[in-house]
Amino acid sequence: MLKKFFHQFASPKSYFRIATKIQNPFLLIFVLLYVFALAWGLLFTPEDYIQGNSYRIIFMHVPASFVSQILFLIMAFCSVIFLVWRLKLSIYVAKSIAPIGAAVTFFALFSGSIWGIPTWGTWWQWDARITSTLILLIMYLGLISLHSSFNNYEKADRFFAIIVLAGVINIPIIKKSVDWWSTLHQSASITLTDAPSIDPLMLAPLFLSIFSFFGLIMGIVILSSRYEILLREQSKSWVKSL
Amino acid sequence: MKFYFESINEIFFMGGHGIYVWIVVIVLFTTLLLLILNFALRINRLVKEIKTFSQIKDN
Amino acid sequence: MIRLFFKELFKMVRQLRSWLGPLSVFVLILVAFPLTQDIDTKFSHQTTFSFLWIISLLVIMLSTEKVFLEDFDDGSMEQHLLKSYNFSDYVSAKVTSSFLLIGIPLSCMSWLFLQSAVAMTNLNLVSLLSFLLSNFIFINFCFFGNAVSLKRGSLLGLLIITPLLFPVLIILGKMLSAALLGLDYSNFLLLLLGCSLISGPLMPFVISYILKIHLE
């Protein structure tokens, strides 16, 4: 019953129809919302008394690093669905997330490095969070190169799903172990987790920016999953009659 | 909500930290723009290709 | 099962370059390391140990680069899949034989190098044990990475397994620093033992599943 429902509702064809319809308004709304949140954060909030104005990078850095991890979780969720129910749509979505995840993770690392220059005095520190984010980036890149190295799409899909699951199990382990490791050498001068009790004036735009950035990235995911579906279902009759 | 800065100059420099903030903003928007454009262009090209191929097959 | 193991061992022994080559590379690097130092500088424990672990890992990656590719290319992997024994037995026979021929010599050589490089008082047995366990885990994971990137070069497998091995490296480092400070390090050793006890029996199943997909 459930399987049949899934197959009807979540066929690439009907997903593609819905996605084409909602994609542009979806993207537009969240781009505007994000620009609004950024403008609010960058121009309408007071200066942080420790870090000065450079703290404003938080409105770009925190959403990016949050979304980079959420994207991996979504990818893992899609892979589970693919492995259990053999739902093709889910692996299309999972595969189309990988390059976006890599880009977002790269941006998170980049903005963190830039932020580090004025606040820590160095652009890189071997602390737990940064190291595990770097590993996350490497995993995204590995996944992309994994899928592109197979000629047979079905094999590639299955390998992709398996490696995503291995990766998602791996992430908490790495996080935990890297946390553990870094405590021995040195404690990071400023950890991002316990920021000095954020002012509500800054908190509201921060939450808004996280939410709208997530929406924006999901819009791009819809876009790229449409591409993936077109690419993979080229020979189907419904694609030809578009 | 209160506008924090007093002049355009101040928006630019942000007390010496402006360069970091604006670099990040520029990189962010180029990344997003590249992602969106990349996929949108790819979709357009693929749709065109599929259409021409099916026309050739039909004829 | 035992027969299978002897066959794999036989194949490996006869193919000298698959195990003697990596071992010689290891020795060469061991020689090269002191050359970069002044003759009277004493190596620190931490550096020497990290150096040995990383080099062992690299040499094991080097030596396992083509373990499955050969059988895949000449078609004997298909034959193994169709035989009456479990396919995972074939994998564990391969893992065991390369642990015997590569892992154990590597551990012994690392241990000998340690004796010559730094003065060890209380860590003799433990360091040997840690080398054996870590090399066993490395071999298991390298086989896993190798199975994933069977025909696509070793880069892909490396990308996948290296993150998986970070926790092991961290445990090793923690164990060493605890031992150097004179603290109790047995719990780290037990953790390492646990890792190898889990990966030892589990990995052959995972690897054989991946190889089956490749054979399709």
Place this chain on the structure above:
Amino acid sequence: MIKVNNLSFSVNNKKLFHNLSFAISEGELIRISGSNGSGKTTLLKIMLGITPPKKGFIEKEFSFGEKEFEFLGHKNGLKTYLSVKDNLYLMDLKLNDKNLKVLNDLSLLDLMSETVGNLSYGQQKKLALARVILSKARLILLDEPFVGLDDDSKKLLEKFLFNHIKTGKSAVITSHIDIDLPYSEICLDD
């Protein structure tokens, strides 16, 4: 012995075959023919259970893996850096009189301590075929067994297949080359 029901298979949305049904009974030789890339090897692999089919199923009288069948693909499964003798050891073949006689018929006996990498393609193929010939399997599946064989060896293999069928066992082969044996054909071309 084996019944194939409504088998379908496709790679990357490209259909190889569709709704294929046939049965192999005892004492029958089946020849699978078709143009390049029509899925002959894939069909063999599906019958062996290595590749799962997209649709359809296969009924088997016995389960694979009980020495009831023998398979030889394009690849010979030989170790090129080992000698012929060592390869026979890896194949679990004992060097008793009966086996040695067959090896002599294949003119491999003089080459026992030669490294396989130094043998010609045809000689390697014969060595791989020796494993099939010396097994007591009820069903043998051969992928292009006649490629690279000289006339004498080809005749020998045909004779072996003939005797094999006569004793109530079955065989499946894929081949471009015509053979002098009674067979039923499965053509994979549309």
